[in-house]
Amino acid sequence: MKRYGEGRQWPQTLLIVAALVAAGVLLVLPLLVVLTGAVAKGWTVYFAAIHERAALAALQLTLTVAAIAVPLNLVFGVVAAWCIAKFEFPGRSALITLIDLPLAVSPVISGLIYVLLFGAQGVFGGWLGEHGFRIIFAVPGIVLATIFVTFPFVARELIPVMQQQGREYEEAALSLGASGWQMFRRVTLPNIKWGLLYGVILCNARAMGEFGAVSVVSGHIRGKTNTLPLHVEILYNEYNHTAAFAVASLLALLALITLALKSWVEARARSERQTAIIARADEDLL
Numbered sequence: 199m200k201r202y203g204e205g206r207q208w209p210q211t212l213l214i215v216a217a218l219v220a221a222g223v224l225l226v227l228p229l230l231v232v233l234t235g236a237v238a239k240g241w242t243v244y245f246a247a248i249h250e251r252a253a254l255a256a257l258q259l260t261l262t263v264a265a266i267a268v269p270l271n272l273v274f275g276v277v278a279a280w281c282i283a284k285f286e287f288p289g290r291s292a293l294i295t296l297i298d299l300p301l302a303v304s305p306v307i308s309g310l311i312y313v314l315l316f317g318a319q320g321v322f323g324g325w326l327g328e329h330g331f332r333i334i335f336a337v338p339g340i341v342l343a344t345i346f347v348t349f350p351f352v353a354r355e356l357i358p359v360m361q362q363q364g365r366e367y368e369e370a371a372l373s374l375g376a377s378g379w380q381m382f383r384r385v386t387l388p389n390i391k392w393g394l395l396y397g398v399i400l401c402n403a404r405a406m407g408e409f410g411a412v413s414v415v416s417g418h419i420r421g422k423t424n425t426l427p428l429h430v431e432i433l434y435n436e437y438n439h440t441a442a443f444a445v446a447s448l449l450a451l452l453a454l455i456t457l458a459l460k461s462w463v464e465a466r467a468r469s470e471r472q473t474a475i476i477a478r479a480d481e482d483l484l
Contacts, residue, residue: 344412
């Protein structure tokens with residue numbers, strides 16, 4: 199009698215090889231092209247490209263926008279996920295739909311929406327101009343566009359985690375006299391911490407790499423409103439390919455750091471789940 203899976207090694211091997219080849223061609227090969235192109239003319243040219251004033255300004259703006267957008271989406275994501283997972287209320291389905299909206303709308307369209315709202319000829323553009331506020335072609339517009347496109351990531355990671363967690367532990371804490379903040383800090387947060395970190399990492403990765411929406415609202419002002427992806431585009435359009443690859447390597451480095459953090463979070467979450475399973479099994483045996 200054959201065991202399950204016996205005689206199926208060749209199909210499995212072919213599928214694994216096909217997956218590895220596809221990953222190598224679609225993911226690893228482009229990364230190698232970027233890295234080799236960045237140092238094609240030597241390390242001196244490479245460091246000169248990334249130390250250029252416009253490149254440093256683009257890096258600073260990219261990190262600044264992410265530092266603003268991610269915490270705001272973190273707060274919203276936690277609150278929205280908590281409300282959706284723990285309560286039934288009128289408009290709950292509408293809220294879920296609104297959270298998913300940025301995933302369905304093209305980033306270019308989302309940027310255009312902000313131009314129509316806050317641009318010089320937009321709905322609120324005249325009033326903003328009269329009072330000295332500038333949204334479009336300035337940092338506030340880039341922040342707003344980034345917040346929009348990264349809106350769902352934290353909430354979408356936390357909603358299933360909180361739904362699986364249930365409400366029993368929170369209700370028990372409240373019955374024992376805990377305040378709402380104490381319940382959240384000591385009961386809810388420890389149970390969602392890995393999902394929360396995972397959502398923040400994904401949100402940050404998208405914030406630093408966003409191109410479409412930011413391109414529409416930025417105005418492409420070199421040294422002022424260009425993020426790293428926009429600066430790479432300008433350098434490439436100017437046929438300064440070595441500098442474009444050098445700046446792109448910074449984005450690749452940020453992506454690799456994000457990937458390492460993501461892998462660490464997944465490993466820690468998996469280890470914690472295994473520890474909890476073993477602890478419950480020991481309790482059942484006792």
